[in-house]
Amino acid sequence: MKIHKYDTVIVGAGGAGMRAAIEATKRSRTAVLTKLYPTRSHTGAAQGGMAAALANVEEDNWEWHTFDTVKGGDYLVDQDAAEILAKEAIDSVLDLEKMGLPFNRTPDGTIDQRRFGGHSRNHGEAPVRRSCYAADRTGHMILQTLYQNCVKEGVEFFNEFYVLDQLITEVDGVKKSAGVVAYELATGEIHVFQAKAVIYASGGCGKFFKVTSNAHTLTGDGQAAVYRRGLPLEDMEFFQFHPTGIWRMGILLTEGARGEGGILRNKDGERFMEKYAPVMKDLASRDVVSRSIYTEIREGRGCGPEGDHVYLDLTHLPPEQLDAKLPDITEFARTYLGIEPYTDPIPIQPTAHYAMGGIPTNVEGEVLADNTTVVPGLYAAGEVACVSVHGANRLGTNSLLDINVFGRRAGIAAAEYSATADFVELPEDPAKLVQEQVERLRTATGSERVTEIRKELQETMDANVMVFRTEQTIKTAVEKIGELRERYLNVSIQDKGKRFNTDLLEAIELGNLLDLAEVMAVSALARKESRGGHYREDYPNRDDVNFMRHTMAYREVGDDGAESIRLDYKPVVQTRYQPMERKY
Amino acid sequence: MATPTLDKAAEAGQPEPGFADSPYITVTFRIRRFNPEVSEEASWQDFQLEIDPKERVLDALHKIKWELDGSLTFRRSCAHGICGSDAMRINGRNRLACKTLIKDINPEKPITVEAIKGLTVLKDLVVDMEPFFQAYRDVMPFLITTGNEPTRERRQSAEDRERFDDTTKCILCAACTSSCPVFWNDGQYFGPAAIVNAHRFIFDSRDEGGEQRLEILNDKDGVWRCRTTFNCSEACPRGIEVTKAIQEVKRALITRRF
Numbered sequence: 001m002k003i004h005k006y007d008t009v010i011v012g013a014g015g016a017g018m019r020a021a022i023e024a025t026k027r028s029r030t031a032v033l034t035k036l037y038p039t040r041s042h043t044g045a046a047q048g049g050m051a052a053a054l055a056n057v058e059e060d061n062w063e064w065h066t067f068d069t070v071k072g073g074d075y076l077v078d079q080d081a082a083e084i085l086a087k088e089a090i091d092s093v094l095d096l097e098k099m100g101l102p103f104n105r106t107p108d109g110t111i112d113q114r115r116f117g118g119h120s121r122n123h124g125e126a127p128v129r130r131s132c133y134a135a136d137r138t139g140h141m142i143l144q145t146l147y148q149n150c151v152k153e154g155v156e157f158f159n160e161f162y163v164l165d166q167l168i169t170e171v172d173g174v175k176k177s178a179g180v181v182a183y184e185l186a187t188g189e190i191h192v193f194q195a196k197a198v199i200y201a202s203g204g205c206g207k208f209f210k211v212t213s214n215a216h217t218l219t220g221d222g223q224a225a226v227y228r229r230g231l232p233l234e235d236m237e238f239f240q241f242h243p244t245g246i247w248r249m250g251i252l253l254t255e256g257a258r259g260e261g262g263i264l265r266n267k268d269g270e271r272f273m274e275k276y277a278p279v280m281k282d283l284a285s286r287d288v289v290s291r292s293i294y295t296e297i298r299e300g301r302g303c304g305p306e307g308d309h310v311y312l313d314l315t316h317l318p319p320e321q322l323d324a325k326l327p328d329i330t331e332f333a334r335t336y337l338g339i340e341p342y343t344d345p346i347p348i349q350p351t352a353h354y355a356m357g358g359i360p361t362n363v364e365g366e367v368l369a370d371n372t373t374v375v376p377g378l379y380a381a382g383e384v385a386c387v388s389v390h391g392a393n394r395l396g397t398n399s400l401l402d403i404n405v406f407g408r409r410a411g412i413a414a415a416e417y418s419a420t421a422d423f424v425e426l427p428e429d430p431a432k433l434v435q436e437q438v439e440r441l442r443t444a445t446g447s448e449r450v451t452e453i454r455k456e457l458q459e460t461m462d463a464n465v466m467v468f469r470t471e472q473t474i475k476t477a478v479e480k481i482g483e484l485r486e487r488y489l490n491v492s493i494q495d496k497g498k499r500f501n502t503d504l505l506e507a508i509e510l511g512n513l514l515d516l517a518e519v520m521a522v523s524a525l526a527r528k529e530s531r532g533g534h535y536r537e538d539y540p541n542r543d544d545v546n547f548m549r550h551t552m553a554y555r556e557v558g559d560d561g562a563e564s565i566r567l568d569y570k571p572v573v574q575t576r577y578q579p580m581e582r583k584y
Numbered sequence: 585m586a587t588p589t590l591d592k593a594a595e596a597g598q599p600e601p602g603f604a605d606s607p608y609i610t611v612t613f614r615i616r617r618f619n620p621e622v623s624e625e626a627s628w629q630d631f632q633l634e635i636d637p638k639e640r641v642l643d644a645l646h647k648i649k650w651e652l653d654g655s656l657t658f659r660r661s662c663a664h665g666i667c668g669s670d671a672m673r674i675n676g677r678n679r680l681a682c683k684t685l686i687k688d689i690n691p692e693k694p695i696t697v698e699a700i701k702g703l704t705v706l707k708d709l710v711v712d713m714e715p716f717f718q719a720y721r722d723v724m725p726f727l728i729t730t731g732n733e734p735t736r737e738r739r740q741s742a743e744d745r746e747r748f749d750d751t752t753k754c755i756l757c758a759a760c761t762s763s764c765p766v767f768w769n770d771g772q773y774f775g776p777a778a779i780v781n782a783h784r785f786i787f788d789s790r791d792e793g794g795e796q797r798l799e800i801l802n803d804k805d806g807v808w809r810c811r812t813t814f815n816c817s818e819a820c821p822r823g824i825e826v827t828k829a830i831q832e833v834k835r836a837l838i839t840r841r842f
Contacts, residue, residue, distance in 0.1 A: 036661055044755070045667070094737055105745050111737050137753070215662040450650075499619065
């Protein structure tokens with residue numbers, strides 16, 4: 001076991017982690033621990049753009065952007081945070097441009113902008129061009145630009161270091177972050193990083209679904225690490241299903257395709273979104289479009305022999321426009337489906353895409369231990385966190401924005417904290433939990449296999465807690481997850497070695513997914529209303545009287561060692577927008 | 585050598601045999617294995633799978649890892665050609681496993697899969713990427729400007745933006761660099777990927793560090809080592825015209841115009 005000491009430790013090297021690292025490195029001695037090489041992060045898979053009311057191509061302002069964000073999130077958004085997001089969006093985009101990001105340009109050389117779902121002019125009047133983009137590879141460009149600037153700033157990376165535990169020490173009755181424990185993939189060695197400040201920026205947890213746009217590596221490692229140490233997770237029942245994933249594969253096809261004029265059609269060729277969202281049509285918010293697609297499928301208007309998908313039609317758009325604005329997604333259609341998007345519509349279905357919930361933070365990125373108490377020295381930003389700027393449903397292009405605005409804020413706040421704070425003493429035997437976990441898995445002889453449990457988990461999540469949910473389906477999921485968690489205790493792996501043991505890694509990742517899936521299902525069961533991405537067929541309406549509040553889920557361990565989930569609730573911050581009925 | 589097999593149809597309990605349109609075919613994957621914890625010698629191992637040929641080579645590797653041999657080791661993440669983790673040598677050619685469909689590489693014969701060349705193999709298909717990233721960092725792959733920053737964005741015409749569009753697509757997967765015979769023989773050579781990333785900035789109208797980067801690439805291990813074999817362009821999973829980019833850098837070095 002090795003012990004390292006840094007002022008600031010950042011967990012994860014995607015957009016939020018690297019944006020934080022650029023700030024933190026300038027101000028404090030910083031290490032970035034990442035289970036993947038930095039440019040492998042799933043930020044690179046984001047396509048359509050980053051929202052900011054630059055007003056480069058038409059009238060726009062950050063106040064409209066705030067409103068759209070609040071409405072898009074079905075009023076569960078904390079409005080003070082949404083205001084910061086929309087206001088700081090403008091400088092965030094300009095900062096990236098100055099760092100070198102090659103945005104698409106307008107004829108007069110400024111950053112070009114295009115339409116995106118849920119973004120509107122003057123509080124819902126009509127779609128507005130707010131998304132700043134670089135073809136359909138905006139996330140790739142952001143990730144590359146941030147890495148380039150990390151190289152420039154000399155950011156210190158520990159690549160393929162997998163953080164498995166959050167260390168917390170109680171000082172004078174206050175729980176403080178003391179550091180993290182990481183597993184080095186190349187050698188199997190365990191490292192303790194003592195740090196004054198720790199920032200989690202480790203991404204989402206979509207891999208508990210089967211059809212998902214998420215990378216194999218998005219297994220909720222950060223959320224699980226803090227949750228196991230008794231800290232809460234907020235709004236985990238809210239998961240976004242992106243309307244246009246490649247049929248059966250789940251690979252993302254950007255909403256920018258509809259922003260450029262693409263149309264969703266059912267088996268009769270009908271533009272069905274006109275029925276569900278007369279004003280915004282195909283550019284309604286994602287939860288609305290995904291539900292509409294499944295309604296078409298359920299009512300027998302799906303495409304294909306099994307009627308299990310609909311079409312994204314780009315055939316009326318000029319090939320030059322597709323080549324210039326959507327080169328990557330048209331190539332995906334050719335590579336994976338053998339379809340030519342110039343002439344044929346693309347079969348799509350909703351795909352599990354984004355966790356609105358996560359580790360609760362305030363607007364400085366400080367992690368909360370309950371509804372109000374900050375954990376000194378602990379920060380989170382990006383998909384792993386819940387500020388909450390996305391509420392019950394995130395708008396497209398607001399996540400690339402989130403990682404930049406709140407990644408930067410967390411980086412600055414953490415470094416400023418570590419400039420004045422002292423190191424917190426490490427707990428006794430700090431690596432104990434991780435050593436035991438790794439040793440147990442490496443020597444286990446049980447008959448259960450990781451792959452089988454993961455498959456059953458993904459199938460039950462797809463079947464029971466996806467776009468449509470009921471008390472019955474959620475209960476089925478809770479029961480199944482409980483059974484899988486039992487079976488997980490009896491799991492064994494084949495690779496017993498220390499060097500690059502990805503077999504072991506996958507077993508640990510599965511444990512994280514199981515924990516988070518349970519939190520998600522239990523939180524969903526208790527929310528007896530429909531709001532944003534959480535749609536209950538048995539409670540089809542939003543219920544502001546009883547449920548205009550954030551869910552806070554805590555792990556509790558009884559005297560007998562039995563684990564359970566305790567749910568609590570936190571008020572939503574409302575400033576200027578009163579909840580209204582949501583229509584697009 | 586023993587050949588572990590897996591019958592997908594039987595496993596799923598599906599009455600596949602008898603269905604003329606069963607999508608599954610039997611494919612042999614011949615994988616170069618290496619694990620110094622077990623043996624200092626690398627060796628080939630065959631795996632037979634029942635698999636839909638429309639699936640990706642990455643799907644086949646997962647099937648082997650998840651159902652036959654958990655010790656098979658490779659990197660992967662996004663699984664659709666954007667993260668750059670899974671460059672490997674498939675049937676003797678560098679490709680991304682997640683962008684290569686089995687049907688496109690003649691599944692009638694054994695499909696060989698091995699680590700990319702020119703970088704030290706650490707285990708099975710995993711190589712040491714550090715020398716590759718060091719070469720990238722050495723070309724100063726970031727925007728260099730002087731003077732005060734503008735309040736708003738720097739202006740750039742669509743034409744100027746187009747000038748370096750091709751080289752912005754790079755995902756740092758190393759398929760190009762590890763397909764280059766010069767790089768195989770001399771690890772000191774910067775390699776195509778580093779030059780591509782230098783190109784991305786040299787030809788960016790906003791950048792003012794072109795001269796410095798050209799000097800770096802004028803080194804004995806710089807662009808002049810390129811022998812124009814086009815392996816890199818063929819290997820690039822993003823369709824970047826790598827050799828062309830290298831030629832443009834060479835020309836800029838001669839004319840000092842860019």
